[in-house]
Amino acid sequence: MNELRDLYQEVILDHSKKPRNFRIPAAVTHEAHGRNPLCGDTFTVFVDVESGTIKDIGFQGHGCAISTASASMMTESLKGKSLEDGRSLFEWFHRLLTVPPEIGAPSGPLGKLAVFSGVREFPVRVKCATLAWHTLKAALDRDAKPVSTE
Amino acid sequence: MSRPRPAVSVAPFDVERVRKDFPILARSVRGRPLIYLDNANSTQKPQAVIDAESGFYREHYANIHRGVYLLSQEATEAYDRARERVARFLNAGDPREIVFVRGTTEAMNLVASSWGRANLKPGDQVLISGMEHHSGIVPWQLACEASGAVLEVIPVTDDGELDLDAADRLIGDRTKIVSLIHISNALGTVNPVEEIVAMAKPRGIPVLLDGAQTISHRAVDVRALGCDFYCFSGHKLFGPTGIGVLWARESLLDAMPPYQGGGNMIHQVAFEKTTYAPLPFKFEAGTTNIAGTIGLAAAIDYVEGIGYDAIGTHERHLTARLADGLAAIPQVRVLGSPRERIGVFSVTIEGIHPHDAGTVLDLEGIAVRAGHHCTQPLMARFGVPATIRISLALYNNERECDALLQGVSKCVEVFRG
Numbered sequence: 062m063n064e065l066r067d068l069y070q071e072v073i074l075d076h077s078k079k080p081r082n083f084r085i086p087a088a089v090t091h092e093a094h095g096r097n098p099l100c101g102d103t104f105t106v107f108v109d110v111e112s113g114t115i116k117d118i119g120f121q122g123h124g125c126a127i128s129t130a131s132a133s134m135m136t137e138s139l140k141g142k143s144l145e146d147g148r149s150l151f152e153w154f155h156r157l158l159t160v161p162p163e164i165g166a167p168s169g170p171l172g173k174l175a176v177f178s179g180v181r182e183f184p185v186r187v188k189c190a191t192l193a194w195h196t197l198k199a200a201l202d203r204d205a206k207p208v209s210t211e
Numbered sequence: 212m213s214r215p216r217p218a219v220s221v222a223p224f225d226v227e228r229v230r231k232d233f234p235i236l237a238r239s240v241r242g243r244p245l246i247y248l249d250n251a252n253s254t255q256k257p258q259a260v261i262d263a264e265s266g267f268y269r270e271h272y273a274n275i276h277r278g279v280y281l282l283s284q285e286a287t288e289a290y291d292r293a294r295e296r297v298a299r300f301l302n303a304g305d306p307r308e309i310v311f312v313r314g315t316t317e318a319m320n321l322v323a324s325s326w327g328r329a330n331l332k333p334g335d336q337v338l339i340s341g342m343e344h345h346s347g348i349v350p351w352q353l354a355c356e357a358s359g360a361v362l363e364v365i366p367v368t369d370d371g372e373l374d375l376d377a378a379d380r381l382i383g384d385r386t387k388i389v390s391l392i393h394i395s396n397a398l399g400t401v402n403p404v405e406e407i408v409a410m411a412k413p414r415g416i417p418v419l420l421d422g423a424q425t426i427s428h429r430a431v432d433v434r435a436l437g438c439d440f441y442c443f444s445g446h447k448l449f450g451p452t453g454i455g456v457l458w459a460r461e462s463l464l465d466a467m468p469p470y471q472g473g474g475n476m477i478h479q480v481a482f483e484k485t486t487y488a489p490l491p492f493k494f495e496a497g498t499t500n501i502a503g504t505i506g507l508a509a510a511i512d513y514v515e516g517i518g519y520d521a522i523g524t525h526e527r528h529l530t531a532r533l534a535d536g537l538a539a540i541p542q543v544r545v546l547g548s549p550r551e552r553i554g555v556f557s558v559t560i561e562g563i564h565p566h567d568a569g570t571v572l573d574l575e576g577i578a579v580r581a582g583h584h585c586t587q588p589l590m591a592r593f594g595v596p597a598t599i600r601i602s603l604a605l606y607n608n609e610r611e612c613d614a615l616l617q618g619v620s621k622c623v624e625v626f627r628g
Contacts, residue, residue: 064241064574065571065574065625068570068574069567069571069625069626074625074626078626099582100564100565100566100581100582100596100597101583101590101596101597102564102566102596123596124564125564125565125566125567126563126564126567126626127566127567183570183573186566186570189566
């Protein structure tokens, strides 16, 4: 049961059942559709970027508990952040899921997102946890409207 | 030392003894005994198959049909014996009707490509069903694209059965071939293929049956079935991966152009004109999976040694136990309720994504498949993107079925609320 609880922590279950920012923001400057062909999970991420800051962010779609909770917590973590901080957070998050932790290694700016560390033990589920993040990245990269991070 | 046998009757099928034939069943996963319930995906291998294949490599291996030396002769004889073994297994008329391929997928591609090229014209109809595996759909789509033929589909009922009235209406003058899955890999439905054959035969329409899910559960007699093509994979019959079988009537194979060109499939090669080898070698270009055929023959020996009657009785018992247990969990929905089925169940659990359920079960040491099972159109028919699929084989036992049911209940518990 311990491994089960390590993976499906209460915070994750809570976000999967009651996803936050599960909506389309009033203004959207960037959006992208992400899909995991393995399981059919599909999310659309919507972002409202203003002067290099993520003013608002939301998502729609459906997926497993891990992918839904990850999308939900991603939106919570990024709202109000600069694009630069957002990109850095994705790098930290990706490292959390894929690289075994060194003792005493700093957890950086991950905060609550650290609850996903259990996913590392389930390599096939890493795609679930990163689906929304990759979708966000695609949204920001593709629609490179005159958004300046400088 | 020998003592008279005790007078008690010996059980016809002892699952615990069968389990000992499969070394992998002794291992644990995540600290628990392995419970392997992904048999519709692929089956585990008995020691007899492992020994046959490795013994061939240790003692008899050489390429076939090419050497004048003893070793090549031994390998060729073993290969030919394997083909004869498969022919007897399917009750084929002649070993020349047995073509070794990589698996069911390659067999379907061979027929769609070769037979399709020779026979399909614009406006012709290729008839498949709504419960085909992707390997029973995509090769025909390719053949239709190339020829201008039209792919049409026998619908699936809510019970997960073929709509036979619709089939009867669809089979007509334009129908050039009917290609059907014998037993559904996603629903477990045993299709009444004899009835479809009876509709097609009077019109002279050939019928292909995908037997990938059939061969580990039921005896197959291609002549009794009355079909024209039959294919299966060794790895779903407790045999090696990368080896499969296409059976077809000799007259059909004779008339079909080669599928692949190369060594072994030729009679004589000249730049002006090449002539092809006789059956079945015309369809076996290059060096085939020789060791795989040896392993496959051993797998057939193994299964027939146990006997399909005994396997059927055992599996029907477990299938009923699973069906009852699943029906007793209110949050579980089983896709389809066919009148005749094997121990393959596609289920969804209310409010729980199949991948999450798959992970929870994995932590219990239970291997099931979560996904669309290469049947996306069928999943769409039932309005789900994916399911959890539980599939039995002869080595599963009651304890494993009960553990699965407990695991499903645990999924419900973890994600409740």
